[in-house]
Amino acid sequence: MIKSITRRVVLAAAVAGLAAPALAQGADRGPVKLGAVLSLSGPAAVFGIPERDAIQAVLKQMHSTTPDGRRIDLVLVDDKSNPTEAARAVSQVINNDQVVAIIGPSTGSGILAAGPIAQRLKVPLLGPAGTLAITDPKNEFYPWVFRVAPSDIVDIRVILRDMAKSKTKKVGIFYQEDAYGKTGVDEAKIFGPTIGLNVVDTVSAPYTATDLTAQATKLRNAGVEAVFLQVSISALGSSFLKAARQVGLDVPIYANAGLAQRSFAENTGPEAEGLRVLSIGNIPFDPVGGEVELAKMLQAEGKVPQGWGELVGTNALMAAVAAIDAQKGKEITGESMRDTLETLCNFKAYARGKACFAKDKHDGWGEDALVITELRNKQLKTLD
Amino acid sequence: MLAIAEYVVRGALSGAIYALLAVPMSLMFVTVRTIDFAVGAYALIAAAVCWSVGGALGLAAGLGAAMACAAFMAIIFLALKRLGCEDHIIYALASFGLATALASLVLWWWGTQAFVRDAFSDPWSVGGIRLAPQGVINFALILLLVGALHLLIQHTSLGRMMRAAAANQTGAALASIPVQGIQVGTYLAGGLLGGLAGLLVLYSAGLDFTAPLGLTLSGFGAAIIFGIGSPLRGFFGGLAMGIAQALAAGYASAMVAGMVPFLFVLLVLTTSRFGEEALAGGRP
Amino acid sequence: MTLVQTASAPAVSARATGPAALAAAGLSARYGRIEVCRDISFEVAPGEFLILLGANGAGKSSLLGALAGIVASAGTVTVGGRRIDGVSPQRRAHAGLALVPEGRGNLFGPLTVDENLDLGLRHLRSDERAGMRADLNRLFPVLAERGRQAAAMLSGGEQQMLALALAIARRPTVLLLDEPSQGLAPVVLDEIVAAVNRLRTFGMALIIAEQNVRFAAALGDRFIALRGGEVVDEGHPSELANHSGTAARLLGAAPH
Numbered sequence: 001m002i003k004s005i006t007r008r009v010v011l012a013a014a015v016a017g018l019a020a021p022a023l024a025q026g027a028d029r030g031p032v033k034l035g036a037v038l039s040l041s042g043p044a045a046v047f048g049i050p051e052r053d054a055i056q057a058v059l060k061q062m063h064s065t066t067p068d069g070r071r072i073d074l075v076l077v078d079d080k081s082n083p084t085e086a087a088r089a090v091s092q093v094i095n096n097d098q099v100v101a102i103i104g105p106s107t108g109s110g111i112l113a114a115g116p117i118a119q120r121l122k123v124p125l126l127g128p129a130g131t132l133a134i135t136d137p138k139n140e141f142y143p144w145v146f147r148v149a150p151s152d153i154v155d156i157r158v159i160l161r162d163m164a165k166s167k168t169k170k171v172g173i174f175y176q177e178d179a180y181g182k183t184g185v186d187e188a189k190i191f192g193p194t195i196g197l198n199v200v201d202t203v204s205a206p207y208t209a210t211d212l213t214a215q216a217t218k219l220r221n222a223g224v225e226a227v228f229l230q231v232s233i234s235a236l237g238s239s240f241l242k243a244a245r246q247v248g249l250d251v252p253i254y255a256n257a258g259l260a261q262r263s264f265a266e267n268t269g270p271e272a273e274g275l276r277v278l279s280i281g282n283i284p285f286d287p288v289g290g291e292v293e294l295a296k297m298l299q300a301e302g303k304v305p306q307g308w309g310e311l312v313g314t315n316a317l318m319a320a321v322a323a324i325d326a327q328k329g330k331e332i333t334g335e336s337m338r339d340t341l342e343t344l345c346n347f348k349a350y351a352r353g354k355a356c357f358a359k360d361k362h363d364g365w366g367e368d369a370l371v372i373t374e375l376r377n378k379q380l381k382t383l384d
Numbered sequence: 385m386l387a388i389a390e391y392v393v394r395g396a397l398s399g400a401i402y403a404l405l406a407v408p409m410s411l412m413f414v415t416v417r418t419i420d421f422a423v424g425a426y427a428l429i430a431a432a433v434c435w436s437v438g439g440a441l442g443l444a445a446g447l448g449a450a451m452a453c454a455a456f457m458a459i460i461f462l463a464l465k466r467l468g469c470e471d472h473i474i475y476a477l478a479s480f481g482l483a484t485a486l487a488s489l490v491l492w493w494w495g496t497q498a499f500v501r502d503a504f505s506d507p508w509s510v511g512g513i514r515l516a517p518q519g520v521i522n523f524a525l526i527l528l529l530v531g532a533l534h535l536l537i538q539h540t541s542l543g544r545m546m547r548a549a550a551a552n553q554t555g556a557a558l559a560s561i562p563v564q565g566i567q568v569g570t571y572l573a574g575g576l577l578g579g580l581a582g583l584l585v586l587y588s589a590g591l592d593f594t595a596p597l598g599l600t601l602s603g604f605g606a607a608i609i610f611g612i613g614s615p616l617r618g619f620f621g622g623l624a625m626g627i628a629q630a631l632a633a634g635y636a637s638a639m640v641a642g643m644v645p646f647l648f649v650l651l652v653l654t655t656s657r658f659g660e661e662a663l664a665g666g667r668p
Numbered sequence: 669m670t671l672v673q674t675a676s677a678p679a680v681s682a683r684a685t686g687p688a689a690l691a692a693a694g695l696s697a698r699y700g701r702i703e704v705c706r707d708i709s710f711e712v713a714p715g716e717f718l719i720l721l722g723a724n725g726a727g728k729s730s731l732l733g734a735l736a737g738i739v740a741s742a743g744t745v746t747v748g749g750r751r752i753d754g755v756s757p758q759r760r761a762h763a764g765l766a767l768v769p770e771g772r773g774n775l776f777g778p779l780t781v782d783e784n785l786d787l788g789l790r791h792l793r794s795d796e797r798a799g800m801r802a803d804l805n806r807l808f809p810v811l812a813e814r815g816r817q818a819a820a821m822l823s824g825g826e827q828q829m830l831a832l833a834l835a836i837a838r839r840p841t842v843l844l845l846d847e848p849s850q851g852l853a854p855v856v857l858d859e860i861v862a863a864v865n866r867l868r869t870f871g872m873a874l875i876i877a878e879q880n881v882r883f884a885a886a887l888g889d890r891f892i893a894l895r896g897g898e899v900v901d902e903g904h905p906s907e908l909a910n911h912s913g914t915a916a917r918l919l920g921a922a923p924h
Contacts, residue, residue, distance in 0.1 A: 043593070046496045177642050185638075204638040208598020210589045211398030213519075214391055214630035221387060235498035235592035242500070242589060246507045246516045263497045270502070541790060544783050548776040554738055555774040559787050559834070560761035 031064075031071035032100055032324055032332050035093035035123075037114070038313075039106035042081025046261060048106040050306040051128060051313030052076065055103065057297040058314050058350075068325040079105045086110030087117055094121045094334070101126060101323070101337045103316040108134055108180075115141035123334035124341055126319055128312035130155060130257070132183055135362040146341055147363045148315035149280060149308075150370055152180065152256075154363075156187045156230075158370045159254045159278050162383075163226045164195045166252070172224030173202045174215055174240050176231045184230030184256065200224055205240075207233050216243035226251050232258025234267075241271040252276065257370075261307040266378050275375040276383070280308035281351050282371055286382040290350035311351040311369075319355070319364065322347035390513045391634040392627050397519040399626015400526040401588075404581045405603025406618030407533060408574035413612045414550035415570045418472040421479040422457055424599030425486035426450040426575045427582030431591055432490050434583055435499040446586075447579045454575020457482050458568045465564075483596050491593040500590030522584045529580075530619045537615065546570075605649045625649070687749030689714040689873035690735070690765070690842040695743035697727070697734035697897075704730040705897040708743075712842065712873045719888035719905065720877040727897035728877035729770055732844045735875075736760060736767035748841050762791075764841030770850060772831040777820030781811055781830055784819050788837030804833045807866055825856035829863060836870060843867070845876040849883045861886050881908055 036055060039048030055074070064072050075097045079086035086105035093099045094117075101124050105111050108131025115134070118125045119141035127134050127145055130152040134145050163171060173188055175181030181204060189199050201222035203215035219227060227249070231237050237259045244253065253275050260279035265272075283291045283298075283305040294314060295305055323340040324332060344364075345356035353368030373380035405423055412420045427450070434446030460478050469475075504517040537543035549556040549563045556563045581599070585591050591599075606622035625645055632644030688711040697705040705727040712718045722728045733739030737757035745753040752763045768774050776784055785804065789797045805812040808829040814822060819830055828848055835843055848864065849857055857880075864887055867874065878884040884891065885905040893901035 041492070043491065043496050045491075175638070202638045203633060204641060205633075206598065206642050207594045210401060210585050210591060210595070210599070210602075211394070211626075211629075212589065213394045213398065213516075214633035217387075217390055217394060218634050233498075233592065233594065234496065235500075235590055235595070238498045238500050239589040242516075246514060246519075248507075248514050263495060267497050267500070269500060541786070544779065544787060547779055547783075548787055551776040551778050552773070554769065555776060557738060557757040558736060558761060558767050558769070558774050560758040560791070561787070562758060 031073040033073045033075060033097055034317075034320055035090070035097065035099035035102035035104075036074055036076045037079050037086055037089040037093065037102055037104035037106075037110070038076070039081040039110070040078035044081035044107045044110075046263070046306070047128070047309040047312075048079075048081070048104075050303075050309030051104075051106060051316075053301065053303045054294060054298060054310035054313045054350075055317045057301045057303065058294070058317055060301070061297050062321075066321050066325050068328055070324050072321070072324070075099055079107075079110050081107060081110075083107070083109040083113035087113040090114040090123075090125070091117045091121065094118075094123050099123060100332050100334050101320045101341075103313065103320065104128065107131075111145060115139060115145050118144040121334070122338070124338040126316035126341075128309075128316055131180070133179075137360070142362065144338060145362060146319065146357060148319060148365065149312040150365050150367065151363050152183050153187050153191075154367055155256055155278055155370065156184055156228075157191055158367050158372070159228055159256065159276075160188060160192055160195060160197055162276070162372045163228070163252070163254060164197055166226075168226045168252070169196065169198060170200045170223060170225045171197050172219035172222055172227045173199055174212070174219070174227060174229050174231070175202065175204050176233055176236055177204050177206045180232055180258075181230050184228075188228065188230075205236060207236065209236065209239070212236070212240045212243040213247055216240065216247045216249050219244075220247050220249040224249075224251060227253045229253060229255040229259070231255065234259055234261065234264045237264065238268045238272060241268070241275060245271045254278070254372075257308065260373065260380060262304070263306070265375055265380050268375070268378075272375050273377075277373050277375060277380055279371055279373050279380065279382075280365075280369055281311045282373055282380060282382045283308070283310055285373070285380045286371075289352055291352070294350040314350045315355065315365065318347060318349040319344060319357075386512060387634070388631075389511075391630045393510075393513055393515070394519075395627035395630030396623050397515065397523050397626070398589075398630065399606070399623040400523045401581055401585060401599075401622070402602045402606040402625050403530060403619040403622025404526045404577060404584070405599055406606035406622050407530060407615040408570070408577045409603050409607035410612045410615055410618045411546075411570050412574055413607070415546060416461075416472065416475065416567045418475040419479070419604065420454075420457065420571065420574045421476060421600050422453065422483040422486065422596075423574050423578040423581075423603060424596035424601075425483040426453050426578030427585060427599050428490055428591060428593065428596050429453050429486055430579035430582035431499045431586035432494055434586055435501060436494075443583060446583050447576065450579025450582065451572060451575040453482070453486060454572050454578070457575075458571035461571060462564070462568065483600065487593050487596050494593070496592060498590045498592045499586055501587050503587050516588065518584075518588050522588060525584070527619070529577075530615055534614070534616045602645075605645070609649055609652050624652075686714075687746070688712060689716070689748065690875070691744075691746045692735065693744045695731070695734060695741060695745060697730040697739045697741045699730075699739070703897065705734065705741075705894075708894075708899055710892055710899070710902075712875060714841070714873055715868070715871050717868075717874040717876065717887055717889045719884040719891040720875060720894060721879070721881070721884055721891050721908075722877070722894035723879055726879075726894040728879075728894055729846050730897070731894065732767060732846050732875065732877055733769075735844060736765055738767075738769075761838075761840075765844065766835040766838065766840035766842070767844040768831045768835045768846060768848065770846045772827045773846075774834055775819045775827060775831050778818055780816050780818055781822070782815040784830060784834050785811070785837055788834040791838040800837060800839070804837060807863065808833050824852050825859060828852065828856075828860055832863060832867070836867065836872065839870070840872055842873045842875065845874065847877055847879070849878060849880045857883060884908065 038051050039045050075093050077089040079089050103126050108129040111127040111134045125145045126148050128148050132152050135147045175185050185202050192199050203218050255277045257278045260277045262284045281291050283295050287295045322344050323337050326340050341357055342359050351369050355364040357364050372383045408423050430446035430450035433449040434442040437445040507514040507516050545561045549561055549566045553563050606625045607618045609621035610617040628648040629645045632641040691711040693709045695708045720728045730739050734741035737760045747763045752760045885908045888905045
């Protein structure tokens with residue numbers, strides 16, 4: 001089976017060189033199927049639903065056809081924010097629907113659970129998550145997972161660089177007690193000193209903590225000049241901001257991209273005023289370039305942009321579209337998609353910055369996709 | 385020295401919420417010999433509904449919603465009894481199921497957003513420690529409430545009946561004490577007190593759909609730490625938990641701070657005579 | 669197998685006119701699907717003391733439980749002419765029935781003696797409570813001394829006194845006593861006998877389940893013997909004292 005496909009691909013490539021125009025028609029053998037395994041319910045739905053909405057809006061705009069004329073069928077499945085469901089859904093869309101690439105799963109843990117299945121069934125995953133581990137070269141399934149968002153480490157570096165612009169030397173970190181929180185602390189402790197920032201104290205809390213005044217007091221007593229919140233749970237973020245205000249911790253506070261959500265900006269009180277939040281682009285409040293285009297498509301569908309879920313979702317879609325068109329005239333399989341993704345660079349997408357994949361670089365987007373915003377009057381304004 | 389005092393004060397203020405949650409836990413344990421795991425979920429529902437409605441009406445609506453959920457739990461309890469289920473573990477599991485369902489409902493309807501409201505903006509400075517007025521109000525309110533409940537339970541006819549029903553259900557039935565009514569009432573009280581805790585958290589630190597389990601466990605820890613039989617002990621248990629948490633956050637390394645309160649509970653349970661009593665069911 | 673049919677068992681029936689204090693007809697009791705008492709019918713007149721005699725497992729406690737509503741039952745039960753079968757133990761208590769279960773099971777151990785008694789007294793009109801409390805203190809002087817002690821801290825005999833006091837505090841029409849002699853020393857038994865006999869001044873009917881024949885004979889006006897959940901004999905307690913062999917057969921075990 002594999003051999004016969006390879007032979008056909010080689011044959012097609014050989015013939016293509018001779019009679020490309022003739023084959024272009026012949027290659028149009030019906031639609032290419034793409035899977036989308038997204039968190040449409042559960043806690044991660046706050047990202048999964050904007051991902052879905054943006055993917056559907058862009059596909060509609062494209063009339064479900066790539067610029068090169070290949071039709072795309074999208075198979076959408078909810079992973080319920082649950083890694084087990086995500087793995088099951090990935091195997092379902094490959095086995096039942098014969099998709100050649102999958103957008104998702106939405107969460108890092110979902111991608112890690114589905115990775116081995118993608119590897120076994122030879123279909124690449126386009127993961128919209130920052131979790132460092134999903135593109136760790138040590139993973140056996142490394143060849144099959146591509147990241148379509150900046151990684152958590154890139155996020156932290158951008159935040160620390162912005163802190164270093166003012167004369168900050170002593171940084172305090174508040175983090176949530178999980179792998180995400182721990183990654184942030186570890187990276188900040190390594191990267192901070194290289195740009196003259198020292199992490200002088202760290203405090204943490206479990207997701208369900210209700211009172212963070214003791215944590216804020218500790219950072220205040222440590223004399224930190226800036227605080228970095230490595231949290232993705234908005235309740236923890238707003239609770240810490242309240243606590244900081246209460247105990248008199250009056251220093252610049254930065255938050256990671258988890259809080260770059262319309263719902264967070266609009267629902268927090270005055271304590272969040274002036275908070276600096278990292279974001280992937282800024283469609284909800286300050287769109288530029290491709291983001292304006294995407295925002296218009298969303299508005300045409302009656303959707304209100306929520307954050308950066310729209311951008312990472314369409315990053316995945318546009319990477320798949322670019323890979324499909326790059327294989328003009330060839331038979332498209334999961335393997336050919338994977339091979340082609342590794343050659344993509346500088347293709348059309350709606351997020352800012354330049355996206356490139358390579359054999360040893362499965363993180364497509366980097367620092368130039370990110371912006372620092374400031375919360376002012378319930379809006380996240382992009383800072384220069 | 386001032387630093388320690390500050391952590392203790394902050395811990396006591398936040399521990400008052402655990403104390404409030406501990407009260408329905410201990411009431412439930414002595415009257416029905418079970419745990420209502422949904423108490424934290426009543427808090428969430430009250431906060432979410434209050435947040436949406438807003439204003440004084442929001443407070444009433446939040447409490448009402450929490451009471452309605454507790455009433456639903458009481459109906460489940462009565463239905464289980466009617467079906468001949470006398471297994472107290474089953475009641476506890478049913479409440480766990482309800483708690484999960486309520487959290488899912490909040491997630492589905494409101495999403496992952498945090499519920500936070502503010503009544504006061506400027507902190508008070510007390511002896512060099514800046515405190516949120518809301519925290520002080522919470523503490524005073526809860527102290528008053530727990531004191532009133534203690535008087536109710538120890539010195540009124542209703543309280544006597546509750547303690548009697550807790551000590552000996554058959555005897556209570558023979559003395560024509562409405563045992564089932566008291567049990568249903570205890571579930572409703574759980575809704576009221578849990579809902580109130582939710583409103584106080586809403587106006588202090590805020591919470592989201594993940595809060596119920598943490599609130600329930602903190603309340604349960606506070607309830608058992610000095611013996612589950614009395615709300616007064618639950619109150620001090622809550623303060624102890626809060627202070628342990630604050631000191632851990634202040635002095636332990638972040639890696640272990642999260643574990644300290646639970647280690648503290650474990651330590652008290654394994655070493656003190658209160659612990660033995662607590663495990664044996666306790667006596668007022 | 670023929671059981672005892674004492675021909676000389678003159679049914680000492682209701683002496684007073686008017687309705688019986690308690691009447692049971694076709695009463696059966698069961699635990700789940702296991703029937704422990706079958707088709708039992710009897711009456712107790714106001715003020716009459718009736719002994720339910722039987723060995724362990726004869727169905728005495730189940731019968732009392734069925735009357736009080738804490739054991740599932742079928743058949744009719746009336747108190748003072750009012751039907752009470754099929755209602756909750758609480759309603760039966762309101763109708764005038766009081767049960768002191770085996771092992772003083774009506775006591776609230778963690779509550780003080782005073783609190784226990786207050787729970788019994790709360791059914792009286794408020795102007796009657798002080799008088800009743802005084803009566804109880806006269807009947808059981810020890811309870812007046814121990815008012816602030818937890819019930820669980822009393823001795824076995826004192827607990828039995830408290831259990832009796834708690835049950836009669838509400839002036840029941842019928843008092844059901846389940847093995848008051850159980851677990852008590854002989855000296856204490858005499859005190860209990862005296863205390864129970866003093867209850868006659870209250871005018872209530874009394875049904876006592878016992879297997880201690882001597883104790884029973886000292887208390888009752890009439891006895892009913894149960895075996896295997898059925899009535900096998902009835903008569904006057906003097907028969908028990910005169911023919912100790914009868915008691916042995918009734919109880920299916922060696923006499924006391």
